[in-house]
Amino acid sequence: MALPHCTDLQFRPALTQMKPYAPGEQPPPGKFIKLNTNENPFPPPPAVVRAITEAANGPLNRYPDPLATSFRRAAAEALGLPGPEWVLAGNGSDEILTLLVRGFVGESQSLRLPTPSYILYRTLADIQGAKWEQVAFTEDWQLPAEFRQPREDLRLVLLPNPNSPSGTVVPPSEIESIADSLTCPLVVDEAYADFAEENCLDLVQRHERILVTRTLSKSYALAGVRFGFLVAQPHVIAELTKIKDSYNCDAISIAAATAAMQSQTWLADVVTSVNCTRARLETELAGLGFDVVPSHANFVWCTHPSGEHRAIYEFLKANQILVRYMDFGDWGDGLRISVGTDDQIDACLLMIQRALAKLTT
Amino acid sequence: MALPHCTDLQFRPALTQMKPYAPGEQPPPGKFIKLNTNENPFPPPPAVVRAITEAANGPLNRYPDPLATSFRRAAAEALGLPGPEWVLAGNGSDEILTLLVRGFVGESQSLRLPTPSYILYRTLADIQGAKWEQVAFTEDWQLPAEFRQPREDLRLVLLPNPNSPSGTVVPPSEIESIADSLTCPLVVDEAYADFAEENCLDLVQRHERILVTRTLSKSYALAGVRFGFLVAQPHVIAELTKIKDSYNCDAISIAAATAAMQSQTWLADVVTSVNCTRARLETELAGLGFDVVPSHANFVWCTHPSGEHRAIYEFLKANQILVRYMDFGDWGDGLRISVGTDDQIDACLLMIQRALAKLTT
Structure with missing residues (x-):
C-alpha cells in the first residue's frame, strides 16, 4: 500500500544512522537441526512447565510483582548471595544490558568491549548516541593491557565471560585486577557461566564496580521465556531499579524463573x-x-x-x-x-x- | 550487611537526580478489594489460558519469534488495519512508550504532556536526560491552544485518550487538528480506548505523525502478562523495531496476546x-x-x-x-x-x- 505522506518524522539522528543488531536465524520450528544460537537442546526443568501452567490459572488480570521478589529470593538462595537485594530481574539479559548502558553511558560518552565478541554492545551504544571502542583479543584469546586502561569519558566496560564466539574464559583473578585498574563499572556478562568451572559472583561482594549479568536462556533452556538478571551490590540494584519499566517481568515468567532457580x-x-x-x-x-x-x-x-x-x-x-x-x-x-x-x-x-x-x- | 566500599560509581547525572515513577500499591493478592490500578475485575478470555498452557509445553528452549508475527496478524485482523506491518508488539505499553521517547527525544530536547495526566511520561523524559513540559487541561478537561503549539526542540507530544485520572476524551477530529498543528509526532495513548465510543486508529492511516499505543492490561484483563503494542505507519514501525531488544516479547505472552486478539x-x-x-x-x-x-x-x-x-x-x-x-x-x-x-x-x-x-x- 502506498504511503499517504513522504516521511518528515524526526527520529533521533543516532538511530537513523545505525545498523540494527541482527540475531541468529530463527527458522520455523522443526525444519532444521538448529545449532546457531546457543539454545539448550533439552526441554526446560519440569517444575518450570508446572509453574507456568499454575500461573496461567492465577490472577492474570492483576499486575505482577514489580520487583519479582519470589525469583530474587530463589536466585539468592541458589547462588549463595547475601540476599534478594543483590539481584535485579529483567526481561532477558538483553534488557539488563540496555539498563546498564542507559544507567552509565550518556550521549557522546563511551563504552568498551573486546573483539571478536558480542556485538550487541555496540548496538546498545549506537541507540544511546554513545561511542564504543573495541579492544582486540590476542591470538590466544587473552586481553591486552589496553583493555584495562581507564579514561575520563569511558563509562562502562563489557566482557562476556565465557566469551562468544570463542568459548574462552578470563580467570576471576584477572577480572578483579582489570576492575581495580578501571575507574568505571565492569560488566561481566556470564550468559554461559553455568557451563564453565569458575564465575565472578564472589567478586561482586568485594567490588561495587563488578556487575554480573546472567540469563536463563541458555543453561536453563528458557530462551522462549525471556528472563535474565543482574547481580550487583544493593545500592547499584536500587539505582537501576529506578529506570526499569515498573512491571518489566510478567507474572508467568517470574513463576517460571523462580521454579528454574529451584531446579539446581x-x-x-x-x-x-x-x-x-x-x-x-x-x-x-x-x-x-x-x-x-x-x-x-x-x-x-x-x-x-x-x-x-x-x-x-x-x-x-x-x-x-x-x-x-x-x-x-x-x-x-x-x-x-x-x-x-x-x-x-x-x-x-x-x-x-x-x-x-x-x-x- | 555493611558495604565494603563507599560508592564512587558514576551513574548518569540525569538518573541520580530523578525521582522514580511510583505505580499504584500492589498488596498481596486476596487481602484487599483492589480498585486502585484500573485492572479488569474479570479473569482473562478462556482462550488465553488455553494458549498459555499449550505454549508452556512448546519449545521453550528456543528463542521466540522476534517480531511476534502471530500477534501482529491477529491484531491487524481484529482492528481492521491494512496489515501486520502497522503493528509493533512490546513488553507492555510501558515498553512501547520507552521506545518512543528513546526514538524521538534526545538529551536536552523536550516532550509535552497534559496535566493532570499520566506522570510516567515525565519519568521517561527524566531517564532520557530530556526535558518535559506540562500543559494544564481547562477546568472542563479541554486542551488549551498551547497544547498544539509547535516548537523547534519539542520532539514528542503524548496524550492519554481517554485520559487518566479524568476518564475524559478528546474527540478524534480534534486530535487530527492538533497533529496538523504540531511538527513532531503525537502519541495517543489509548490504554483505555476499548471502554470508549471512539478511537484514533483510522487517523493513523492518514497521518504518519499520529501514533497510537494500546495495552492488553486493562480491557483484556491481562495486566499480569505484560503486553502492549503500537499502531503506526509501516516506516515508523520499521525504524522503532531497530531499537527494541531483539526478543522483547516472550513465546508465552505472544501466544496469550494472539489468543486475546482473537477473543473479540x-x-x-x-x-x-x-x-x-x-x-x-x-x-x-x-x-x-x-x-x-x-x-x-x-x-x-x-x-x-x-x-x-x-x-x-x-x-x-x-x-x-x-x-x-x-x-x-x-x-x-x-x-x-x-x-x-x-x-x-x-x-x-x-x-x-x-x-x-x-x-x-
Whole structure:
C-alpha cells in the first residue's frame, strides 16, 4: 500500500544512522537441526512447565510483582548471595544490558568491549548516541593491557565471560585486577557461566564496580521465556531499579524463573550432559582437521585450514543443519557450533565431513 | 550487611537526580478489594489460558519469534488495519512508550504532556536526560491552544485518550487538528480506548505523525502478562523495531496476546459489563454528593465538596478497600476508583458512605 505522506518524522539522528543488531536465524520450528544460537537442546526443568501452567490459572488480570521478589529470593538462595537485594530481574539479559548502558553511558560518552565478541554492545551504544571502542583479543584469546586502561569519558566496560564466539574464559583473578585498574563499572556478562568451572559472583561482594549479568536462556533452556538478571551490590540494584519499566517481568515468567532457580539438580545434570557432548564435538572436529578453541560454554568455535567456512555453513544449511557463520572482517571468520544433543551433533559432524569431502576435491 | 566500599560509581547525572515513577500499591493478592490500578475485575478470555498452557509445553528452549508475527496478524485482523506491518508488539505499553521517547527525544530536547495526566511520561523524559513540559487541561478537561503549539526542540507530544485520572476524551477530529498543528509526532495513548465510543486508529492511516499505543492490561484483563503494542505507519514501525531488544516479547505472552486478539466477542461482553457498572458507580457517587466526571474508561474520577479525599482513601484502606488517592499539587486532589465487579463496587460505595458519615459528623 502506498504511503499517504513522504516521511518528515524526526527520529533521533543516532538511530537513523545505525545498523540494527541482527540475531541468529530463527527458522520455523522443526525444519532444521538448529545449532546457531546457543539454545539448550533439552526441554526446560519440569517444575518450570508446572509453574507456568499454575500461573496461567492465577490472577492474570492483576499486575505482577514489580520487583519479582519470589525469583530474587530463589536466585539468592541458589547462588549463595547475601540476599534478594543483590539481584535485579529483567526481561532477558538483553534488557539488563540496555539498563546498564542507559544507567552509565550518556550521549557522546563511551563504552568498551573486546573483539571478536558480542556485538550487541555496540548496538546498545549506537541507540544511546554513545561511542564504543573495541579492544582486540590476542591470538590466544587473552586481553591486552589496553583493555584495562581507564579514561575520563569511558563509562562502562563489557566482557562476556565465557566469551562468544570463542568459548574462552578470563580467570576471576584477572577480572578483579582489570576492575581495580578501571575507574568505571565492569560488566561481566556470564550468559554461559553455568557451563564453565569458575564465575565472578564472589567478586561482586568485594567490588561495587563488578556487575554480573546472567540469563536463563541458555543453561536453563528458557530462551522462549525471556528472563535474565543482574547481580550487583544493593545500592547499584536500587539505582537501576529506578529506570526499569515498573512491571518489566510478567507474572508467568517470574513463576517460571523462580521454579528454574529451584531446579539446581536438573541444572547440574544438563550441564554435565552438554559439556560431555561438547568434549566429543571438540575432539571430532579436531579429527576433521579443524583448529578448535577449547570451550567453557555450550558452543565450539572452529576454523579450518581450507578457509571454506562460508561454504561449509551453506552446505550444512542446504542439508537442514544451521550453524553460525561469523565474519569479523580483518580478524577473520569461522564457525560457531552450538552443542546440541548427541544425535544432532552426530548428524552435524557427518554433514561437515561430506562438506569437506566435496569442497576439497 | 555493611558495604565494603563507599560508592564512587558514576551513574548518569540525569538518573541520580530523578525521582522514580511510583505505580499504584500492589498488596498481596486476596487481602484487599483492589480498585486502585484500573485492572479488569474479570479473569482473562478462556482462550488465553488455553494458549498459555499449550505454549508452556512448546519449545521453550528456543528463542521466540522476534517480531511476534502471530500477534501482529491477529491484531491487524481484529482492528481492521491494512496489515501486520502497522503493528509493533512490546513488553507492555510501558515498553512501547520507552521506545518512543528513546526514538524521538534526545538529551536536552523536550516532550509535552497534559496535566493532570499520566506522570510516567515525565519519568521517561527524566531517564532520557530530556526535558518535559506540562500543559494544564481547562477546568472542563479541554486542551488549551498551547497544547498544539509547535516548537523547534519539542520532539514528542503524548496524550492519554481517554485520559487518566479524568476518564475524559478528546474527540478524534480534534486530535487530527492538533497533529496538523504540531511538527513532531503525537502519541495517543489509548490504554483505555476499548471502554470508549471512539478511537484514533483510522487517523493513523492518514497521518504518519499520529501514533497510537494500546495495552492488553486493562480491557483484556491481562495486566499480569505484560503486553502492549503500537499502531503506526509501516516506516515508523520499521525504524522503532531497530531499537527494541531483539526478543522483547516472550513465546508465552505472544501466544496469550494472539489468543486475546482473537477473543473479540469476550471483549465486547466484558466492556459492556464494565461500562454498565461504571454508570451505576457514577450515579451513586453523585448521590453521595461527589462531583463526578463522566468517564469513558474503566475508572471514575471524583471529588467531594468536603475535600476529605485523603481521609476517605485512608478509611477505605483500613477497611481493605484500595482506591487511588491522587494529589496534583496546586491543581487539587481527588479519588480515582477503578470499576470492579458489581459486588466490589457495592462494598466500596457502602464504605464511602460510612467514611462520609464519620468525617462529616
